[in-house]
């Protein structure tokens with residue numbers, strides 16, 4: 002067992018690709034130092050599966066939300082049952098919600114409307130949010146300000162600029178870093194991860210997505226979070242124990258997770 006522990010703040014442990022191996026996967030992650038895993042929900046049809054899987058493992062938490070990449074799967078009639086699920090289950094956040102202006106044929110008006118409705122649910126329940134944002138940081142920041150959203154959250158797989166990062170931090174957000182860090186050519190993200198205050202950084206795998214460098218083509222796994230940590234250690238000046246402890250505390254406090 003490593004002398005440090007880390008938290009995977011974004012892992013789609015419920016995805017069917019893990020059905021045959023999930024128990025072993027969770028064991029391996031724990032053995033690799035991953036003390037807690039957060040599963041974000043992506044669509045209403047999957048919520049029960051997320052809830053069921055999280056209930057099996059004491060160190061697995063979950064969020065529920067409607068993901069902007071699956072707009073055609075969502076309907077506005079799901080907002081009321083979403084709000085009910087949020088109010089009646091031990092969610093740690095509303096998510097994964099957000100804006101994705103990178104996908105082909107995106108409808109920004111529909112995405113922003115769905116985002117606002119879910120930010121409202123988060124506000125009403127005093128919960129933070131797990132954000133997915135691609136090519137839409139300025140619109141996201143504008144929406145958060147317009148909504149006077151003060152619960153903060155995590156911008157997962159952060160890909161914006163230094164000034165956008167700063168604006169998120171001012172709004173009470175942490176920035177998620179994962180497999181992208183391990184790509185030698187990811188200069189912008191590596192530079193940000195090296196220079197941001199540790200208090201703004203959280204770790205994530207986004208498994209089964211966002212494979213690490215050298216592991217392209219295979220499903221990403223939560224145990225590989227240790228490799229993300231090691232890469233961050235190479236980029237920064239603090240000792241590994243400090244980086245592990247602070248990035249974990251960031252997630253625990255923000256999402257009000259209980260240590261186990």
Ligand SMILES: [Zn+2]
Pocket residue numbers: 011013041097133207
């Ligand atoms: Zn995700």
